[in-house]
Amino acid sequence: MLEGPQLCGIELAHPVLNGSGTYDAIAARRVFGDEILDDFPFAAFVSKTITPQPRTGNEPRRIWETPAGMLNSIGLPNKGLEGFLAEDLPQLAELPVPLIVSAMATTHEDFGRIVSALDAREEVAALELNVSCPNVHSGLIVGEDPRETLALLQALRPLTAKPLIVKLTPNVADPAAVAVAAEEGGADAVSLINTLKGSAIEPRSGEPALAAGHGGLSGPAVRPVALAQLRSVRAAIGLPIVGMGGIACGADAEEFLRAGATVVAVGTESFSDPKAGSRVARELGYGSERVAAAPVH
Amino acid sequence: MLEGPQLCGIELAHPVLNGSGTYDAIAARRVFGDEILDDFPFAAFVSKTITPQPRTGNEPRRIWETPAGMLNSIGLPNKGLEGFLAEDLPQLAELPVPLIVSAMATTHEDFGRIVSALDAREEVAALELNVSCPNVHSGLIVGEDPRETLALLQALRPLTAKPLIVKLTPNVADPAAVAVAAEEGGADAVSLINTLKGSAIEPRSGEPALAAGHGGLSGPAVRPVALAQLRSVRAAIGLPIVGMGGIACGADAEEFLRAGATVVAVGTESFSDPKAGSRVARELGYGSERVAAAPVH
Amino acid sequence: MTPVTPTTPRAPFGRRRCTVGANRASGGYRVFSLLDREGPEPAAGRFYMLAAAAGWGDRSGRPQLPRAISVAETGPAADGIRLDFLVDDVGPGTGRLCELEPGEEVWLTGPLGNDFGEPAEVAGPGAAGAILVGGGVGVAPLALLRRRFAERGVPHRVLLGFRDEEHSGGLDLFCSAAGALCPEVRLASEDGHAGHRGYVTDLLGAMLAGDDAGSAVVYACGPPAMLEAVRALCADAVVPCRLALESPMACGYGACFGCAVPKPGGGYLRLCVDGPVLSGEQLTAVPEAELARA
Amino acid sequence: MTPVTPTTPRAPFGRRRCTVGANRASGGYRVFSLLDREGPEPAAGRFYMLAAAAGWGDRSGRPQLPRAISVAETGPAADGIRLDFLVDDVGPGTGRLCELEPGEEVWLTGPLGNDFGEPAEVAGPGAAGAILVGGGVGVAPLALLRRRFAERGVPHRVLLGFRDEEHSGGLDLFCSAAGALCPEVRLASEDGHAGHRGYVTDLLGAMLAGDDAGSAVVYACGPPAMLEAVRALCADAVVPCRLALESPMACGYGACFGCAVPKPGGGYLRLCVDGPVLSGEQLTAVPEAELARA
Numbered sequence A, B: 001m002l003e004g005p006q007l008c009g010i011e012l013a014h015p016v017l018n019g020s021g022t023y024d025a026i027a028a029r030r031v032f033g034d035e036i037l038d039d040f041p042f043a044a045f046v047s048k049t050i051t052p053q054p055r056t057g058n059e060p061r062r063i064w065e066t067p068a069g070m071l072n073s074i075g076l077p078n079k080g081l082e083g084f085l086a087e088d089l090p091q092l093a094e095l096p097v098p099l100i101v102s103a104m105a106t107t108h109e110d111f112g113r114i115v116s117a118l119d120a121r122e123e124v125a126a127l128e129l130n131v132s133c134p135n136v137h138s139g140l141i142v143g144e145d146p147r148e149t150l151a152l153l154q155a156l157r158p159l160t161a162k163p164l165i166v167k168l169t170p171n172v173a174d175p176a177a178v179a180v181a182a183e184e185g186g187a188d189a190v191s192l193i194n195t196l197k198g199s200a201i202e203p204r205s206g207e208p209a210l211a212a213g214h215g216g217l218s219g220p221a222v223r224p225v226a227l228a229q230l231r232s233v234r235a236a237i238g239l240p241i242v243g244m245g246g247i248a249c250g251a252d253a254e255e256f257l258r259a260g261a262t263v264v265a266v267g268t269e270s271f272s273d274p275k276a277g278s279r280v281a282r283e284l285g286y287g288s289e290r291v292a293a294a295p296v297h
Numbered sequence C, D: 001m002t003p004v005t006p007t008t009p010r011a012p013f014g015r016r017r018c019t020v021g022a023n024r025a026s027g028g029y030r031v032f033s034l035l036d037r038e039g040p041e042p043a044a045g046r047f048y049m050l051a052a053a054a055g056w057g058d059r060s061g062r063p064q065l066p067r068a069i070s071v072a073e074t075g076p077a078a079d080g081i082r083l084d085f086l087v088d089d090v091g092p093g094t095g096r097l098c099e100l101e102p103g104e105e106v107w108l109t110g111p112l113g114n115d116f117g118e119p120a121e122v123a124g125p126g127a128a129g130a131i132l133v134g135g136g137v138g139v140a141p142l143a144l145l146r147r148r149f150a151e152r153g154v155p156h157r158v159l160l161g162f163r164d165e166e167h168s169g170g171l172d173l174f175c176s177a178a179g180a181l182c183p184e185v186r187l188a189s190e191d192g193h194a195g196h197r198g199y200v201t202d203l204l205g206a207m208l209a210g211d212d213a214g215s216a217v218v219y220a221c222g223p224p225a226m227l228e229a230v231r232a233l234c235a236d237a238v239v240p241c242r243l244a245l246e247s248p249m250a251c252g253y254g255a256c257f258g259c260a261v262p263k264p265g266g267g268y269l270r271l272c273v274d275g276p277v278l279s280g281e282q283l284t285a286v287p288e289a290e291l292a293r294a
């Protein structure tokens, strides 16, 4: 049995986290009961992205299956900062693993409010900044522009001593340039990849399958893109990296670790296997004797 | 039986072309004989990308299978402009369909030489400009930068009256901006998508599977990305669009046509089915009564 | 923790491998059985996420995600319980499930979601009986509900509708051991091949109009158009109804937020955890087919 | 057109569906047969691109592309010809092919590539005979070559090597109808479970050293390390050799340029159209395993 890694000083039992927005630990506990506390699939829990104000999310249809993957346009439904702090945080604090809270806002001020509020809560081990959103002032997608990313980090870094993990968007020509900006701005780690921009047409209507017209592509289909971006980001920065994108088994995770990820995260695969996180960790040799890391499909 | 479409004034029997570099009609004729002339799979033939000087291509390993797709780092092996004109063009001229020659160069001058040389050959119906390459002067990838794309078109447009099709790279945040630049520069059409940058790790060695370290992702896995970029490009320009990326059957092609493609191209699927082009056209209702366009796998 | 919606008994945590017992035709549909060694006996209305352990997907890359299927019947088995599923082949996932062979293995998670509930739970002690209304493959969860009501002596009538012969099946799930259709079952078919020619909601409308509807509770499952008609009829007749809906589900346990169904007040329910069975008041209208049948 | 490499008779244009006749174990490998109604009789060394018509791929999204497999034997069949393939399960594609059931359908393209050629074609009329050297699953194309030589009275000897029992198979393809191993076959195994303990190239080395090699032509197929040893031995002994190589192939007909093998002068061959059988002089060294065996 191998010893767990560290992420920004946070001790982990194994190197497998969840991708933000792909696991609702509170709902899972309602469905499966406290069994999930004894056998929690992830070494740290990453919350759904929260925003300053509550959001109901996008109109359905929100998901669509694609070759070896899926599209989603969920639209970040969440209770907003206040609701999260009041209702969700106490429940997430009951989880047996460190909590990483994912946050997004469209102005430095709003983002700052969230960071400061979370900084004050010792239940929160680290913050993940979801920068796949526009800056309402510049109109630019923060994560698509190194300058925007640097400016955001410079605004947020002074507000907390907790680790700041920047979640990179893959929809750019040069993710490494954004990662370098995050490092310059004082980020403690980066995570990648978020979903690829994708679309599909419903065969009968001939109209976009998702009500939003397009969505984010995830699942095994995107793994090669994730690995390419991981390699170029790894070559560009020294920070720890949370690698994700299409990981379905230990062998897949091994590819990310070999390509330079410090730890990995599992997203879409958890939909098929609620314990995918533990399985991937086990196939990597954690929590039990190392097993042949072949896909368990 | 439906009537064929037009592409930049070129009459086509049906709306299915090949993706550049995914079909060597000369080799196929050697392998399958003149049968391919009687039953040619594509309504127009797009050549492998040619360059000013001969290229041997990249060191193997060049291809790697991925979830619902494949990576390639072929490296544009070709005989160079002179060799192409002397050896390949006469053979390609024997094909029963219009010929579109794909070309790439790293300076305006070299690109201009190719365009002028092809302009002089009436066997050539149109040119496809592969702009997924750096401009040696600026160092920027032409197809990743609207200004570079505009400048290239302004340099090449005066050199020929033949249709110029700009092959867009998908590895950008905003493909529509590049498409708009191509339109401004006088392009007659755009084609998309080229391959997504991707990588994979060989499980035993832990090293990159491709000798080049990374390659281009193609096949069904990329279809949602292609459709999203097609929709945003369609919304931004009025030019005809050659849509491609993971088309394996008529139903897939229909998605591209519904999303705004003028015609489509089949690449990777031809590796599994040398007549994929004809099958897709048939499933779309061309060349025979329309059949249920379900994947024939 | 936030109050628990009645989804007990809880599903074992994670997916488990179950062996296919049998797979037979049932009209235009298939009925296959899985042997579940670990799970609790499911209540009617609950569902499972299913994926064949081998050959789930092909060159098209689909199916990739598991598919949500309601339990249609259940009973004791050698070494666990038997779960029967009624499936209509409308695409790659249900297509693969329909061709499962005995001995094959299936990944199963569940039972998930809530259940229909008894009339008393739904409408209080005054509730006299139940009217079950099913359409197409939506008759599945009503088969288990009917048997449970029969066993518990809950007065009930059953109305089942089908588009045509091809889109009919599952009737055998409403038959006595002897094979005779249970007397409380009445049929409707759009092509008139069985029972009343027309919609099953014609039968419900008549029933609710007739004073004999009394203080019944209506339980319905079927295509969105049918469910919406049921919802509207019950709203007019001020009869409480429980509707088993469908929406696209990637996970079935609240993880993906894909199964959103609009709430009257605005915002969305997650059908997998807040449903799949909703009361009429939880909807302004039954959303259009997210999983339109072929 | 450019000069045609001897790849005639040509393959019918496109892929075609063939039915699986039988599938049996052959040592650690499998031998399955396909009924080909349209294709010509293939010469030894040529290959086909194969993909199961159903269940090609799963949730992992692989296999996606067809797989290149050499023809190991062929013969007349009811209504076409029978093609036998010897397959080693090293991954998802060969794994699926190994489990093909009689009656299943397979997409097939071919015969593709060139063939071994007869000694006279390779080394001129002076060539006296042939030495066939096979290793592991690479014995496959040599089985057909041996029979053709036997039928045409080409003097030949056969040397077959295997790593161990598990990685051995296909010997039955070198047996008489009575089931006895053909007398001209000699074996070597690294674990000594059969024949000479050691490498098959030990046997070849001794043979080439002994003057009885005469003006033979060596035909070899097997793992890269074995082929490289054969190439070097033949180069030293100035004996012409024909080596059947492997490289990663997406298409098999010259479309993808994935199967590149370095040429001595620089540049690359496309193994699928310029090979898979190459003469010793066409290589400076046999490239390392592109498809390393598990």
Ligand SMILES: Cc1cc2nc3c(=O)[nH]c(=O)nc-3n(C[C@H](O)[C@H](O)[C@H](O)COP(=O)(O)OP(=O)(O)OC[C@H]3O[C@@H](n4cnc5c(N)ncnc54)[C@H](O)[C@@H]3O)c2cc1C
Pocket: A064, A065, A066, A203, C047, C063, C067, C068, C069, C070, C071, C085, C086, C087, C088, C089, C090, C091, C092, C093, C094, C095, C137, C140, C141, C245, C246, C247, C248, C249, C276, C290, C291, C292, C293, C294
């Ligand atoms: C709670 C619940 C219980 C259910 N119970 C049953 C049951 O008991 N029996 C039963 O037969 N079904 C049941 N269903 C429906 C079943 O889950 C769907 O029919 C199934 O998921 C369809 O999957 P598929 O792969 O067969 O077809 P898909 O092709 O996935 O879906 C069929 C339809 O969905 C749409 N669709 C979704 N994704 C795609 C895509 N990527 N490409 C093309 N079309 C797509 C299309 O409109 C298509 O016509 C239930 C659903 C839910 C939510």
Ligand SMILES: Cc1cc2nc3c(=O)[nH]c(=O)nc-3n(C[C@H](O)[C@H](O)[C@H](O)COP(=O)(O)OP(=O)(O)OC[C@H]3O[C@@H](n4cnc5c(N)ncnc54)[C@H](O)[C@@H]3O)c2cc1C
Pocket: B064, B065, B066, B203, D047, D063, D067, D068, D069, D070, D071, D085, D086, D087, D088, D089, D090, D091, D092, D093, D094, D095, D137, D140, D141, D245, D246, D247, D248, D249, D276, D290, D291, D292, D293, D294
């Ligand atoms: C001309 C020719 C003739 C052949 N004849 C025969 C024959 O007669 N019998 C026979 O058994 N084989 C034969 N082969 C070899 C056979 O084609 C390969 O073993 C097969 O393609 C492997 O596919 P797979 O899916 O089983 O395994 P893969 O996993 O695709 O490949 C097995 C090995 O290839 C590498 N590899 C390639 N892609 C991947 C990937 N995406 N992920 C992981 N590993 C990968 C790895 O090193 C792995 O160990 C022949 C090959 C050629 C070129």
Ligand SMILES: Cc1cc2nc3c(=O)[nH]c(=O)nc-3n(C[C@H](O)[C@H](O)[C@H](O)COP(=O)(O)O)c2cc1C
Pocket: A018, A019, A020, A021, A022, A048, A049, A072, A074, A076, A102, A130, A167, A192, A193, A194, A195, A217, A218, A219, A220, A222, A244, A245, A246, A247, A265, A266, A267, A268, A269, C256, C257
């Ligand atoms: C349904 C769904 C919802 C997601 N929501 C979020 C989110 O709220 N915030 C975020 O940063 N990423 C979100 N993601 C992206 C994932 O965290 C992850 O980056 C991506 O899915 C790639 O990993 P995977 O292929 O393993 O799913 C979401 C992905 C999916 C599929």
Ligand SMILES: Cc1cc2nc3c(=O)[nH]c(=O)nc-3n(C[C@H](O)[C@H](O)[C@H](O)COP(=O)(O)O)c2cc1C
Pocket: B018, B019, B020, B021, B022, B048, B049, B072, B074, B076, B102, B130, B167, B192, B193, B194, B195, B217, B218, B219, B220, B222, B244, B245, B246, B247, B265, B266, B267, B268, B269, D256, D257
């Ligand atoms: C092996 C291979 C070689 C390719 N070579 C070229 C090329 O020379 N020029 C080019 O513009 N695109 C090239 N492409 C990209 C294809 O033309 C096409 O844009 C891409 O593969 C997406 O389509 P597909 O998914 O149908 O293959 C190549 C693709 C593959 C798989």
Ligand code: FES
Pocket: C248, C249, C250, C251, C252, C253, C254, C255, C256, C257, C258, C259, C270, C271, C272, C273
């Ligand atoms: S199906 Fe995933 S949240 Fe309901």
Ligand code: FES
Pocket: D248, D249, D250, D251, D252, D253, D254, D255, D256, D257, D258, D259, D260, D270, D271, D272, D273
């Ligand atoms: S395998 Fe495609 S060119 Fe040789």
